Amino acid sequence: MTGSPPAPHHLDAVPDALLAGRAADGDTAAFETLARRHGPVMRAAARRLTGSLADADDVVQEALMRAWRQIDTLREPAAVRGWLLRITGSRSIDHLRRRRFHTDVDSVEETLDAGMAGRPASPDPESSAVSGSRIEALKRALAALPEEQRRCWVLKEFNDQSYEDIAQTLNISTASVRGRLARARVTLAREMEEWR
Numbered sequence: 001m002t003g004s005p006p007a008p009h010h011l012d013a014v015p016d017a018l019l020a021g022r023a024a025d026g027d028t029a030a031f032e033t034l035a036r037r038h039g040p041v042m043r044a045a046a047r048r049l050t051g052s053l054a055d056a057d058d059v060v061q062e063a064l065m066r067a068w069r070q071i072d073t074l075r076e077p078a079a080v081r082g083w084l085l086r087i088t089g090s091r092s093i094d095h096l097r098r099r100r101f102h103t104d105v106d107s108v109e110e111t112l113d114a115g116m117a118g119r120p121a122s123p124d125p126e127s128s129a130v131s132g133s134r135i136e137a138l139k140r141a142l143a144a145l146p147e148e149q150r151r152c153w154v155l156k157e158f159n160d161q162s163y164e165d166i167a168q169t170l171n172i173s174t175a176s177v178r179g180r181l182a183r184a185r186v187t188l189a190r191e192m193e194e195w196r
Helices: 016-024 028-050 053-073 077-098 105-117 125-144 147-157 163-170 174-191
Strands: none
Touching (some): 147 174, 163 174
16 A cells, blocks of 8 residues: 555564663664664754764764664663663764864754744744844854863753763763853853843
8 A cells, every 4th residue: 555654663662671671682673673763862962962964874873883782781771762862972972073073053053943943933023033142142152162061061951961971971070060061051141141
């Protein structure tokens, strides 16, 4: 039948913890289900960090290959999503380092623009202009942050990672994450004061 939706995979309803356990035992179909289930959020996270869809696709492919090789080391199978996102974040940062390219505001701009696109249209041109100016001010403020603070801020605010996850991703202590986030928040609050 032409035009009918694809049949659901027999593992689509299986919980993550069970899939991760089966994948650790070498079940490729279970791992493919995890990849299909979490791939879109991994791609979005990689895109936010790399600023490029093409780079994000490369990063997700690398992250999935690493995850497949290391899935038997996963201590908490129910937390496979967070584990995959940590690998994706780490691979994204490694990708940026290899390119000698540092995370810039373009990835944040795309996220901000996409976030604003999901909101209801402003009722008048003045509101639209104010909203656009606010986004531009945030982009400038983020661009002015030191790279290590910006990375922590993006991982926390856009990827919704915990302090521990950020520390693992960036290979720093949780105390360093807290300090960098605190300094970034103070700077951003000061820079964005007129927009409150």
